[in-house]
Amino acid sequence: MKIFIAGLATETNTFSPMPTGRIGFEEGLIAHGDATQSAPNGFGAPMHVWRERAEARGWDVVESLAAFAQPAGPTVKSVYEGFVEEILTDLKASLPVDIILLTMHGAMVAEHIDDCEGDLMRRCRDIVGSDAKIGLEIDPHCHLTSLMLEAADVIVAYKEYPHIDISDRAHDLFALIADAAEGKINPVMRAYDCRMIEMFFTPGEPMRSLVDKMMDAEGKNGVLSLSFAHGFPWGDTADTTSKMLAITDGDPTLADRVAREFGEELWDLRHQIKNSFPTxxxxxxxxxxxxxxxxxxxxxxxxxxxxxxxxxxxxxxxxxxxxxxxxxxxxxxxxxxxxxxxxxxxxxxxxxxxxxxxxxxxxxxxxxxxxxxxxxxxxxxxxxxxxxxxxxxxxxxxxxxxxxxxxxxxxxxxxxxxxxxxxxxxxxxxxxxxxxxxxxxxxxxxxxxxxxxxKTPGAITPDFTTIPYTKRDSNYWPKVENPFDQSGKKAG
Known part of the structure; x- marks a missing residue:
């Protein structure tokens, strides 16, 4: 087996006055194929896990770019395209590969592209075809798009906020993608749109019990993985929302049902989850x-x-x-x-x-x-x-x-x-x-x-009813009491 690993990540606040350019990435991390030779750094941590796990199996590892920047405004077009071209050039030089593993944020927006994660994976898929397996690890504050789901075989998001489980989820993703590459499983992904925009703190209830329930369901009754994409409220995209993602072993109907069940459970807890911060x-x-x-x-x-x-x-x-x-x-x-x-x-x-x-x-x-x-x-x-x-x-x-x-x-x-x-x-x-x-x-x-x-003034207000979206429609809770009305879904 040959595994190709790379990383490109930043979280984009489309309302931020600060562009994300080359200097932002230089202050974070830019490593040209040698990120795993230094101590783990933020989004680079999964690459260390994947190299270690692959080499323990005697697999060949090809490491490409690792580039990560602090969150700010949209990434400059030339900077994004330069990084993507480096990854794709390295991928072409490595062919054939069996597995591609990417660590990204999930809410990266460039000046010309709202879905950088989906864009990069699609371009990787165009090179390797349908036989290679593509896995993506992302932050739960992501925009889980249809292009991401189409281009990847497995997507795993961190489960905790604060994000104390980045390496744990990297192990989960590696295990799933390795089993898929070896033909042991056939992962099928389905997502359910919860139509909620909120901050979901996992240390306390009711989120703590919901996350624990998700983890307990994994590996049982055909369910391979569950991720909750919290969404990133300050990214103005058509896909800004929270979604529940279920991955099952070859059973799309089960994936649909499980994603919906967990998503509806979250919806029913919305008033307990809603944050009311003091001034x-x-x-x-x-x-x-x-x-x-x-x-x-x-x-x-x-x-x-x-x-x-x-x-x-x-x-x-x-x-x-x-x-x-x-x-x-x-x-x-x-x-x-x-x-x-x-x-x-x-x-x-x-x-x-x-x-x-x-x-x-x-x-x-x-x-x-x-x-x-x-x-x-x-x-x-x-x-x-x-x-x-x-x-x-x-x-x-x-x-x-x-x-x-x-x-x-x-x-x-x-x-x-x-x-x-x-x-x-x-x-x-x-x-x-x-x-x-x-x-x-x-x-x-x-x-x-x-x-x-x-509830402080500033660039990322916690009042989700007043964010001035231009691409995201207004049909989400808490801006709308029941955003499911149009499809006949009754409030829980």
């Missing part, structure tokens, strides 16, 4: 009532760089300063200009700096503060699960008991390590404000007396 002021009011001895962790939902936001909004910072709160840590602010100023001045310096608010109206206004540079270091990273995620150069700045984590490599905040490696003791904080939607939860919840996701 900034409501969250800070609640903090004042808590006396647990541990810090309260507040999620700045709408300024999550992992959803394509700039990561430099000042709305929460302003509220903290107006209330004259102390022992508050906030981060990460993406502000390369401030980092440059701190590098010039050095640790211990006291400076008048203009913080954040640089990327547009969704970032709010800049805040002028006199700060002390407590620490500044370069070449930093933070943990996301078992993966090291780059932070670049970062600094801890203090303004009268308010501590800001600022850096020059745009990323959401995943781990307390981001603060602590710069010498800030989070146990002494009363409030920790994290610029992230939910990936912070896995590492911050254990150190918090309570975690509160806030």
């Amino acid at each position: 900034i002021d409501e969250a800070l009011d609640r903090v004042s009532t808590l006396r647990e001895g541990k810090p309260v962790v507040l999620g700045d939902f709408a300024d999550n760089a992992g959803g394509g936001a700039p990561g430099d909004s000042t709305f929460v910072l302003k509220a903290v300063l107006e209330r004259k709160l102390k022992d508050v840590a906030l981060g990460m602010f993406w502000d390369p200009i401030v980092i440059r100023q701190c590098q010039e001045a050095g640790e211990g310096a006291v400076l008048r700096l203009r913080i954040g608010g640089k990327m547009g109206t969704a970032s709010g206004d800049p805040v002028d503060l006199t700060v002390k540079v407590h620490a500044i270091k370069s070449g930093l990273s933070q943990k996301f699960g078992d993966l090291d995620m780059p932070m670049g150069t970062a600094a801890i700045l203090e303004a009268d008991g308010v501590y800001l984590l600022v850096n020059d490599h745009r990323s959401q905040l995943f781990d307390p390590q981001a603060f602590e490696q710069l010498g800030l003791d989070l146990s002494k904080m009363k409030i920790i404000v994290v610029k992230s939607s939910n990936h912070f939860y896995d590492r911050f919840a254990p150190i918090a007396c309570e975690v509160i996701h806030m």
